[in-house]
Amino acid sequence: MTAYALAHLHPQPTLHDDVFTYMERIQATMDPFGGRFLVHGSLPEVIEGPVDGGYVLIEFPDIDKARAWYKSDAYQAILAMRTDHMEGTAVLLHGVPDGYDAATTAEHLRNAQAGA
Incomplete structure (x- = not known):
């Protein structure tokens, strides 16, 4: 099942060369x-609530590949270039899955809560 790496970043007014x-x-x-970028550095069009900064969204074939990328020697070698100069959350x-229906999830959660 597809997985995603999502970062909400707060860049400084002037980006450091490391970035x-x-x-x-x-x-x-x-x-x-x-991995492939779906969103990179995009400033959001805010329709609800307060937001600051920009977003990055990367798609991976599955969660194991996403974890392996983040933990990889290659990525860890460059990570501090961003984290030392930009605050954010990742x-x-x-x-x-294909065919996902939020109503079915709601039904399962409602039933689980009622049985608790």
Whole structure:
């Protein structure tokens, strides 16, 4: 099942040169794990709630590949180039299968809660 790496980043007004180097090198760290950018540095169109910063969304074939990419020597070698100069949060997310229906999930959660 597809998985995602999502980062919400808060860049400084002037980006450090290391951040540019990180950006130049990140794709090569993702390629062996089937990673590809879906969103990169996009400023959101806010429709609810407060938001600051930009977002990065990377798709991987599955959660194991996403974890392996993040832990890889190649990615760890460049990670500090970003984290030393940009605050933010990064998470790995499981995707949902084809045909996913939120109503079915709600039904299961409702039944589990009622039985608790």
